[in-house]
Amino acid sequence: MYNDNIVGLLFLYFGVLTSSVRSKTASPDVAALNVMYSSMKSPSLLTGWKSSGGDPCGDSWEGIECSGSSVTEINLSDCGLTGSMGYQLSSLTSVTNFDLSRNNLKGDIPYQLPPNAVHIDLSNNDFTGGVPYSISQMTDLQYLYLGHNQLNNQLSDMFGKLSKLKELDLSYNSLSGNLPQSFKSLSSLRKLNLENNQFSGPIDVLSDLPLMDLNVENNQFTGWIPDNLKNINLETGGNSWSSGSAPPAPGGTKHHAHQHSKKNNDGKSFKGGVAIAAIALGILALIGFLIALLSRRKSSPSSHFLDEERLSQHRSFTPLASQELPQDLHPNISKDFTEPKPLDRSSSIEMKALQKSPSLRLKHPPPFKQSYDENEFANRLNSKRSNSIRTSSYSLADLQLATGNFSAGRLLGEGSIGRVYRAKYADGKVLAVKKLNSSLFQGGRLEEFSEIFSIISRLHHPNIAELVGYCSEQGHNMLIYEYFRNGSLHDFLHMSDDYSKPLTWNTRVRITLGTARALEYLHEVCSPSLVHKNIKSSNILLDTDLNPRLSDSGFATFHQRTSENRNAGYNAPECTKPSAYTLKSEVFSFGVVMLELLTGRMPFDSSKPKSEQCLAQWATPQLHDIDALGRMVDPALRGLYPPKSLSRFADIIALCVQSEPEFRPPMSEVVQALVRLVQRSSINMSKELGASRRLDDYDS
Structure with a gap:
């Protein structure tokens, strides 16, 4: 009996111990809930919650449900919460039900939400901004309720992968624009609420x-209500629908078949239907004739000629002026790299058409034996990418002519992976040519050029330098970009002569926001995420209006054994070697660029006293000291800056350059903070274009 009691106690003890171990919540979930708690302004209403540590599953935090050590549900509906939701929600990978409805939460909806959520309800709050694009990757989502907020902007084309979505509520917001075409992919959608917004255009996509x-x-909304929708529970009042009979839908569509069948069942409208059909056939015949005529014209040699300046007028990107080129790419990059729909691709050109046309007035060299010729390169690209290529093939002979046979006088910069040259053509067109070192492709690694070209050519963002073309001939591998005479941010901050006017405060904020948006795109829109790994002011180029263009994105494939001082002053404390570089390390580097803009100092300056040589180490302790901040600000600004804006700018820097990576915010949160800075400081980001050349126009 005694032994039995001992055994029973042991079982009880180990059972309790096992239970306590099981209930210990996973650390990423704890950290995410800690940040959420700290972001809310009235967290005392939540029983058990803490701003640091704790055990949400074991201690039964209010509104939290768990399975094992993972948080699976967050239900905080109608809890009187204010503030925001925090920025680490992407860590909550096991959460399927996320409900914060009927509170007073404000600000933008965080870019990243629990990625595997099935049910999300953020309705009846005070959220502003747009619907976050990251929803496009939430393939398990079935219910999304964002109604009764203050959301605005247009809907991005983000619904292509949401085939499981059953209910979508966007009602009572200020969303505008046409319905995105990706709505067609919502093959499970049963209920859709769009009432009381500012949507326009037709609803045929539904x-x-x-x-x-x-x-x-x-x-x-305008146009006609599709017949397919007239037999459901439908509310359509308060729009500008067209009157009269709807025009026939294109032949073969479900809508057309439904309409035709309905009219044939109505004897009174049969004759009218025949007449409409005859008119439609006549119109289709005329359209066919015009298409054939245009096709014949398009095939003529003269139609292939594209004026070079007109070809590039929609491109305001150029990557060059960097003294060193980046090293490494996200190790998980794959052929499945995807991108969001470009904002405006009306000027996009098919790669095959460019290869066949003399659009850039380049002559092909005489035939010669090639180890990796142009056609082979194009074939490899076509096997990896979509058909919509927006780059042109350049011949080696013409690039040699335009660069003076790659003469030293045309050299713009030299880095660890190659040299950059200025190419000038007879018509005045200037391009920048990045000539990659041949040593990079030894040992059977020739395919890397097509891989990296495929990656870079998919990057499309207003603040990222885009490719113009490529050349792969006779062992030479080159990438061609447009050329910016304004050079880099590094040049403006650190190499301006006595006759140059400094960048105004407004321009510095605009450059910061544009660069942050570029990094947000690489980190949180590209899939998989891209780590730039060489963020510094010399890789931020400035267009004619001093808008930033992040250059050298996507070159990290070429991992080189370089010294640790390659990015002296920019590297985060954890970056003792390139492989240690992460998204959060990049946030630190961006914070150092912000410090350059604030102070006008170099990130590392050996001419300074030892305690001031590393900009981040010297400046970080002073960022919350108002008096010290005033002494740190770039003297070139001559005191022309709004003090409150400067202080908020410093607050954002302090978040980015924290020594612990996990405490640094993602770039989407940095973007949101900068947008709020602009709004609160009343900085006019559009009218201020070019004002950095005219201090007398400064508006403080």
């Missing part, structure tokens, strides 16, 4: 969805 309930009241 015609073939399996909807049972649709409310589009009180918008600015």
Whole structure:
């Protein structure tokens, strides 16, 4: 009996111990909830929650449900919460139900939400901004409720992968623009609420969805209501629908078949239907004739000629002026690299058409034996990429002519992976040519050029330098970009002569925000994420209006054994070697660039006293000291800056350059903070273009 009691106690003890171990919440979940708690302004309403540490699963935090050590549900509906939701929600990978509805939460919806959520309800709050694009990757999402907020902007084309979505509520916001075409992919959608917004255009994109309930009241929709939608629970009042009979839909569509069948069942409208069909056939015949005519014209040699300046007028990007080129790329980059729909690709050109046309007035060299010729390169690219290539093939002979046979006088910069040259053509066109070292492709690594070209050519963002073309002939591998005469941010801050006017405060903020948006795109829109790994002011180029263009994105594939001082002053404390570089390390480097803009100092300056040589180490302790901040600011500004804006700018820097990586915010949060700075400081980001050349126009 005694032994039995001992055994029973042991079982009880180990059972309790095992239970306590199981209930210990996973550390990423704890950290995410800690940040959420700290971001809310009235967290005392939540029982058990803490701003640091704790055990949400074991201690039964209010609104938290767990499975084992993972948080699976967060239900904080109608808790009187204010403030924001925090920025680490992407760590909550096991959360399937996320409900913060009926509170008073404000600000933008965080870019990253629990990535595997099935049910998200953020309705009846005071959220502003747009619908976060990261929703496009939430393939398990079935219910999304964002109604009764203050959301604005247009909907991005983000719904292509949401085939499981059953209910979507965007009602009672200020969303505008046409409905995105990716709505067609919502093959499970049963209920859609869009009422009381500012949507415009037709709703034809909804015609073939399996909807049972649709409310589009009180918008600015136009056109006709598709017949397919007239037999469901439909609310359409308060729009500008077209009167009269709808025109026939294109032949073969479900809408057309439905309409035709309906009219044939109505004897009174049969003759009218025949007449409409005859008119439609006539119109289609005329369209066919015009298409054939245009096709014949398009095939003529003269139609292939594209004026070089016109070809590039929509491109305001150029990567060059960097003294050193980046090293490494995200190790998980794969052929599945994806991108969001470009904002404006009306000027995009098919790669095959460019290769066949003399659009850039370049002559092909005489035939010669090539180890890796142009056609082979193009074929490799076509096997990896979509057909919509926006770059042109350049011949080696013409690049040699335009660069003076790559003469030293045309050299713009030299780094660890190659040299950059200025190419000038007879018509005045100037380009920048990045000539990659041949040693990079030894040992059977020739395919790396097509891989890296494929990656870089998919990057499309207003603040990222885009490719113009490529050349791969006779063992030479080159990438061609446009050329910016304004050079880099490094040149403006550290190499301006006595006759140059400094960058104004407004321009510095604008450069910061544009660069942050570029990094947000690389980190949080590209899939998989891209780490630049060489963020510094010399890789931030400035266009004619001094808008930033982040250069040298995507070169990290070429990992080199370089010294640790390659990025002296920019590297985060944890970056003792290139392989240690992460997204959070990049946030630190961006914070150092912000410090350059604030102080006008170099990130590392050996001419300074030892305690001041490293800009981040010297400046960080002083960022919250108002008096010290005033002494740190760039003297070139001559005191022309709003003090409150300067202080907020310093607060953002302090977040970015924290020594512990996990405490640094993601770039989406940095972007949001900068946007709020602009809004609160009343900085006019559009009218201020070019004002850095005219201090007398400065508006403080």
